[in-house]
Amino acid sequence: MTDYVGRYGTPLYVYRLDEVRKTATALLRGLPQPSRLYYSLKANPHPSVVRELTAQGVHAEISSCGELRAALSAGQNPADILYTGPGKSIHDMRTAIRSGVRRFSVESRTERGRLGEAAETEASDVEYLVRINAPGPAAGSAGLRMTGVPSQFGVDFEQARAQPELFRARGRLRPVGMHFFPATNVADPTALFEEFRLSVETAAALRESTGFDPELIDLGGGFAAPFAKPGDLPDYSSLRESLEPVLDQNFPGWRDGRPSIAFESGRHLTASCGTLLTTVLDVKQSGGRTYVVLDAGTNVLGGMAGLGRIMTPAAVPLRVAGAGPEAAMAGQPPSQAVTLVGPLCTPLDVLSRSASIEPIEEGDVLQIPHTGAYGLTASLLAFLSHPPATEVVVDGTTEVHVRRLELTETPLKGVAR
Known part of the structure; x- marks a missing residue:
């Protein structure tokens, strides 16, 4: 994962096709x-x-x-x-x-x-x-x-x-x-x-x-x-x-x-294939709370949170050696509860109000698992006009496709509906 961050930066979605195959095979069999x-x-x-x-x-x-x-x-x-x-x-x-x-x-x-x-x-x-x-x-x-x-x-x-x-x-x-x-x-x-x-x-x-x-x-x-x-x-x-x-x-x-x-x-076939990587931009205190400001907000993940349908994300520092999100969270209880927020200029840009996570600092990269479904395209892509997250598709260790969606203006004239 660190290689992908080095090449493409964050916020970054990584989708694993081997996981898609495994999940589809199991569901079809059942x-x-x-x-x-x-x-x-x-x-x-x-x-x-x-x-x-x-x-x-x-x-x-x-x-x-x-x-x-x-x-x-x-x-x-x-x-x-x-x-x-x-x-x-x-x-x-x-x-x-x-x-x-x-x-x-x-x-x-x-x-x-x-x-x-x-x-x-x-x-x-x-x-x-x-x-x-x-x-x-x-x-x-x-x-x-x-x-x-x-x-x-x-x-x-x-x-x-x-x-x-x-x-x-x-x-x-x-x-x-x-x-x-x-x-x-x-x-x-x-x-x-x-x-x-x-x-x-x-x-x-x-x-x-x-x-x-x-x-x-x-x-x-x-x-x-x-x-x-x-x-x-x-x-x-x-x-x-x-x-x-x-x-x-x-x-x-x-x-x-x-x-x-x-x-x-939908979600059952693709959720487990995706991991979102996001960088910590700031860690600050206010009113007795710790706020962790990320470069991924509701424009990248959880844009339907306002509808009450998206559950609170959990994150793990990418620097946990040799551990993915599942393995890292299976260890000792994290040492602090923080509020995860995005970069958008609104108090509604909150990913989690009580995320349990080990101590982190500016520059750390967090990974959020099970984001292969209802992630990027279910988010507030156009809000505040930040560039969308990059998406990397891998199959094992092979990169299959890399892209970033762009919002563009298309002048229309006399389009029949």
């Missing part, structure tokens, strides 16, 4: 077989990371034209891409269709109509899944509930039962399946199984009430990972054994692809 796995690019759209997941047979789930460009540049077959999200404009849809995307998740009757208009305009046949807000919640806890509560996501279960026309072909549109995504960041494998079980049973109930026999059921995700702190990825290897009987009971032909079963994962 899913019912056969099934399809989508990678949610919102977690980390870096093309090198997406390219590695593509090589592992993982497809792309996208929610913007920017993510579409990243997926295509990473070698994704556009026919394998799933376009989701509750706010797809006609411009988004037409751009995706022109790029070869043929499968969308629709969140309402209005959005289905907009997709039909886009398909007619582009003279292309398009398939769609209806996203369902299933009843719930199931047992257990989650980072964020996406369904089972009032939500902008999907069509409520009772509304879907009352609108069987949503599941009927129309013009160039052909319905092929149902899309579920009940929760995120469910660390308990048993609780996640219950979420999937409820979704399978909801799909079966909709099949009976609407007469629609799905070709694809996307059960979504919820696979968890630590964020910016030490810890192990949850082990979901029991899902295959527990979920396959539920699928057998409700959709006996699923093992032969009638219907195909799909899952989605």
Whole structure:
């Protein structure tokens, strides 16, 4: 890590492709077989990371034209891409269709109509899944509930039962399946199984009430990972054994692809691959507190902290000899609690109000683990116009790619939406 800091400075993200491979292999092994796995690019759209997941047979789930460009540049077959999200404009849809995307998740009757208009305009046949807000919640806890509560996501279960026309072909549109995504960041494998079980049973109930026999059921995700702190990825290897009987009971032909079963994962696939390196700019005292000023703030990490969704980062000095973040924090308790802040000119630029860390000084480099998901691109990149962090992708000891994103002005004139 010190070599990378010497070459590229800080703040610096380092992504390890060997870790991406290991995590993808383990998750794929734990899913019912056969099934399809989508990678949610919102977690980390870096093309090198997406390219590695593509090589592992993982497809792309996208929610913007920017993510579409990243997926295509990473070698994704556009026919394998799933376009989701509750706010797809006609411009988004037409751009995706022109790029070869043929499968969308629709969140309402209005959005289905907009997709039909886009398909007619582009003279292309398009398939769609209806996203369902299933009843719930199931047992257990989650980072964020996406369904089972009032939500902008999907069509409520009772509304879907009352609108069987949503599941009927129309013009160039052909319905092929149902899309579920009940929760995120469910660390308990048993609780996640219950979420999937409820979704399978909801799909079966909709099949009976609407007469629609799905070709694809996307059960979504919820696979968890630590964020910016030490810890192990949850082990979901029991899902295959527990979920396959539920699928057998409700959709006996699923093992032969009638219907195909799909899952989605973002943070679980990429969180552990990333480490953020940041330099201590100052250590100062105020009101009995120790403030550590870093060159990485909420413009680099944790930009969603204001939404209450990002957990407090933990950091370890890079100078701890021979130890990575996990090993260093497993030793003796640190000697002081400090407030980690960034360089931005606002009191809101706080990464941690009570980080436990050994004594540090100006010039030290800290490493923050598990930042391969919801790191740089989930941050306040444009705030105060600091240059974004550099990103280095490595495979073992080999540097694969180095880049720094730049915010540029693009004059627009008469752009049709």
